[in-house]
Amino acid sequence: MKRWILFAFGVLCAAIGVIWVLQGIGVLGGSFMTGQKLWFLIGLGVLLVGVVLAAATFRGTGRRKVS
Secondary structure, three states, X not given: OHHHHXXXXXXXXXXXXXXXXXXXXXXXXXXXXXXXXXXXXXHHHHHHHHHXXXXXXXXXXXXXXXX
């Protein structure tokens, strides 16, 4: 169950990162973040952290073979 929570948190971070990147480059408007390079960079960082976290939850999910 812990893996699913971490995976969901990673996906949520990635989604927020995408929104912040799009606002930072001016694609999504209506916010103080629109067109600001700082929010592009912050969003890119959050996006990368989210993708790494989501991917890491499924690394090595195979069951161990017990002899």
